[in-house]
Amino acid sequence: MVALIALGLLSALFFSSTFVLNRLMSLEGGHWIWSASLRYVFMILFLLIVIRLFQGKKPLQALFKLFAEHWLFWTVAGSIGFGCFYALLCFSADYAPAWVIAATWQLTIIASLFVLMLFGRTFPKRIWIFSTIIVIGVGLINTSHITTFHFAEFAKGAFPVLIAAFCYPFGNQLVWESKHGHKLFPKIDSPLLENAFNKVFLLSLGSLPFWIVLVAFINPPMPSMGQVLNTSLVALLSGLVATTLFLLARHQAHKSSELAAVDATQASEVIFALLGEMLFLGTELPNAQAWAGMSLVFVGLGFFIYFQEKKSLVDD
Numbered sequence: 016m017v018a019l020i021a022l023g024l025l026s027a028l029f030f031s032s033t034f035v036l037n038r039l040m041s042l043e044g045g046h047w048i049w050s051a052s053l054r055y056v057f058m059i060l061f062l063l064i065v066i067r068l069f070q071g072k073k074p075l076q077a078l079f080k081l082f083a084e085h086w087l088f089w090t091v092a093g094s095i096g097f098g099c100f101y102a103l104l105c106f107s108a109d110y111a112p113a114w115v116i117a118a119t120w121q122l123t124i125i126a127s128l129f130v131l132m133l134f135g136r137t138f139p140k141r142i143w144i145f146s147t148i149i150v151i152g153v154g155l156i157n158t159s160h161i162t163t164f165h166f167a168e169f170a171k172g173a174f175p176v177l178i179a180a181f182c183y184p185f186g187n188q189l190v191w192e193s194k195h196g197h198k199l200f201p202k203i204d205s206p207l208l209e210n211a212f213n214k215v216f217l218l219s220l221g222s223l224p225f226w227i228v229l230v231a232f233i234n235p236p237m238p239s240m241g242q243v244l245n246t247s248l249v250a251l252l253s254g255l256v257a258t259t260l261f262l263l264a265r266h267q268a269h270k271s272s273e274l275a276a277v278d279a280t281q282a283s284e285v286i287f288a289l290l291g292e293m294l295f296l297g298t299e300l301p302n303a304q305a306w307a308g309m310s311l312v313f314v315g316l317g318f319f320i321y322f323q324e325k326k327s328l329v330d331d
Contacts, residue, residue: 019273022264023280029257031287033104034113034120036245039296041108045242046235051105052226053243055097055219057250062216065255070210077205078213082220085201088193093221096186102229103175103182111157111172112298114289118156119173121282121312123180124319125149130184134192145318152311159305190214211262215254282316285309 040050066075082089107116125146128136157173193200194208207213238246264277292298301309 019264019268019277020280022260022267023277024283026257026260026264027281027283028287029252029260030281031113031117031284031291032252032257033249034108034117034284034288035291035295036249037105037108038113038116038292040242040245041105042296043239043241045238045245046233047105047109048102048230048233048235049238049242050108050246050249051102052230053238053246054101054250054254055222055226057247058219058254059216059223061250061255062212062219065212066216074207074213078207078216081203081205081207082217085193085203086221088189088201088203089217089221090224091221092186092189092193093218093223094186094225095182096184096189097218097222098225098229100179100182100186102225103179107172107175107179109171110168111176113292113296114285114298114301115156115172116176117288118285118309118312119153119176120180121285121316122149122153122177123183124316126180127184130181130188133185134188134197141322145315145322148311148318149315152308152313152315155308155311156301156305157308159302159308186218187214190218211258215258279317282313285312 037047037050041047063075066078104116104120107119111119125142128142153173157169189200190203190208193203196202196204261277261281264280268277289298289301293300
């Protein structure tokens with residue numbers, strides 16, 4: 016259990032680099048669209064290398080064939096699950112500190128359950144209690160760093176993350192539904208989808224049209240070399256290293272209690288993002304209101320994870 020928790024915490028540390036580096040690029044004047052789109056360009060390049068090295072040439076060719084056969088599905092799923100999700104996350108970095116975004120991002124565990132409900136799952140009424148605890152905590156965090164309240168600024172920092180929290184699980188759920196034969200989607204039951212990196216690669220490819228259209232529409236100034244380097248670090252640290260460590264920890268877990276412990280470690284992204292922002296960006300310690308909000312978020316997440324792993328929260 017100690018080793019699993021250590022792996023989970025290490026993955027959360029690398030995942031938190033996303034929030035810190037995005038905030039850094041924003042403060043340095045880098046446009047959010049480059050912070051978002053370049054990450055997936057680098058993700059595709061890195062995954063090409065990883066898949067070729069560890070799976071070989073034929074599986075990589077099979078992935079391109081699988082994408083070509085269902086290009087519309089992968090474009091829709093990638094645009095929602097990767098495109099909209101990360102564009103909104105990077106946009107919010109212009110208006111809120113990294114640790115605030117990391118805390119707000121924890122709403123994705125609630126959003127995931129609502130996405131499941133959309134696809135026909137049900138859950139007991141206690142979810143509203145857990146949701147309320149987390150939402151109150153996130154609200155306290157998002158208002159704690161605002162000295163003079165301006166709704167427009169608050170909305171730009173918080174609402175995009177809230178929408179992103181729904182986009183990410185929705186895009187991923189589309190892949191699951193297609194694999195299991197949902198009548199609204201093409202049947203894609205390929206053994207290639209058993210590998211998480213293959214799914215990330217296909218969704219990343221699918222997001223490319225979204226990024227091309229968005230860049231053409233916004234027409235931002237060209238990125239600096241520093242922003243290009245930082246987005247490559249995000250792709251490497253969060254997209255590859257953190258994902259590998261997290262999947263490894265989950266793979267080595269054999270009990271529901273161990274899975275719950277690994278999942279719970281991801282809430283530490285908030286703490287790591289705060290420490291990273293204090294260390295690299297000179298952010299001050301949060302005030303008492305923010306600490307109270309973080310405590311509520313952790314309590315609410317703890318309830319979610321405990322009951323979800325006991326299979327009492329979502330009924331198939």
